Amino acid sequence: MNAICVDDEELILQMTVAMCSELPEIDDAKGFSKAVKALDWLKNNRADLALLDIDMPEMTGLVLAAKMKEIQPDIAIIFVTGYAEYAVDAFQLHAAGYLLKPIGKDKLASEVSYALSDKKEPGQAHIRMHTFGNFDMYVDGSAVSFKRAKAKEVLAYLVDRQGATTTRAEVFAALWEDGMYDRAMQKQLDVIVRSLRDTLDEYKVSEVLEMSRGALRVVPETFDCDLYRFLEGDADAVNSYMGEYMSAYPWAEFTEGYISGMDM
Numbered sequence: 001m002n003a004i005c006v007d008d009e010e011l012i013l014q015m016t017v018a019m020c021s022e023l024p025e026i027d028d029a030k031g032f033s034k035a036v037k038a039l040d041w042l043k044n045n046r047a048d049l050a051l052l053d054i055d056m057p058e059m060t061g062l063v064l065a066a067k068m069k070e071i072q073p074d075i076a077i078i079f080v081t082g083y084a085e086y087a088v089d090a091f092q093l094h095a096a097g098y099l100l101k102p103i104g105k106d107k108l109a110s111e112v113s114y115a116l117s118d119k120k121e122p123g124q125a126h127i128r129m130h131t132f133g134n135f136d137m138y139v140d141g142s143a144v145s146f147k148r149a150k151a152k153e154v155l156a157y158l159v160d161r162q163g164a165t166t167t168r169a170e171v172f173a174a175l176w177e178d179g180m181y182d183r184a185m186q187k188q189l190d191v192i193v194r195s196l197r198d199t200l201d202e203y204k205v206s207e208v209l210e211m212s213r214g215a216l217r218v219v220p221e222t223f224d225c226d227l228y229r230f231l232e233g234d235a236d237a238v239n240s241y242m243g244e245y246m247s248a249y250p251w252a253e254f255t256e257g258y259i260s261g262m263d264m
Contacts, residue, residue: 125224
C-alpha cells in the first residue's frame with residue numbers, strides 16, 4: 001500500500017518517511033514539505049494512508065486532511081503533532097490515528113496497522129474506477145493518465161451509465177450540453193474516442209470499453225467501481241461516500257442527487 005507524509009520540518013519528514021518505508025504494510029512512502037504539493041500529487045495518484053503534521057504555516061493538517069478527503073474519500077489519515085490539544089479536532093475529521101512527536105517506531109507501527117486494518121489488499125482489483133469526489137481510473141493501483149481531458153470525461157460518462165449502450169450523439173449532448181452536433185463536432189468526438197481507445201490500449205485494459213456501430217458502453221464485469229458497490233449496498237462503499245460524485249462534471253449532478261437521497 002502507498003503512504004504520503006506531509007511535514008514542514010524537513011528532518012522530521014525524512015525520519016517519518018524512513019520509518020514508514022520499513023513497515024511491512026507500506027510498499028511506497030513519499031514525503032512532502034508543502035501541503036499544496038501533496039494535494040497536487042494526490043490528484044493523479046492513489047495513497048491508502050496519509051500522515052499529516054497539524055501545525056503547518058501555509059495550510060494546517062486539519063484543512064489538508066479535509067481537502068484530501070474531497071479528492072480521495074477512503075484515504076486513512078493519521079495526524080502527527082507536538083500538541084495534544086488538537087486531538088478533538090482531529091477525530092472530528094474521522095482520523096484513523098493520532099501521534100505525538102517525537103514519533104516512536106513501535107507506536108507508528110501500531111497506528112499504521114490499525115489505520116490500514118480494513119483496507120483491501122492491493123492488486124485485488126486490476127482495474128478500478130473511482131467516482132466519489134473526482135473521477136479517476138486506476139490500473140494495478142496507479143492512476144491512468146489521459147492525453148485528452150475529454151477522453152477521460154467520455155469514460156466517466158460511460159461509467160455513470162453503468163454499462164448501458166450509449167450513442168455518440170448522447171455522449172455529445174451530455175458533455176457539450178447546448179453544442180451543435182454537426183459534422184465538425186462529430187469528427188472532434190471521433191478524435192476524442194480514438195484517444196480514449198489509445199489510452200486503454202496503452203495500459204492494456206481495452207476490455208473495459210465496447211464499441212458497436214457507433215455506440216459505446218463500458219463492460220462493468222471488467223472493473224471494480226465504488227458507485228456500483230454503493231448501489232449494491234456494500235458497507236465500505238457506502239461509508240466512503242462523502243456527498244460528492246464526479247465533482248468536475250455537471251452532467252453527474254443527477255446521479256449525485258440520486259445516491260445522496262438513498263436511505264442506505
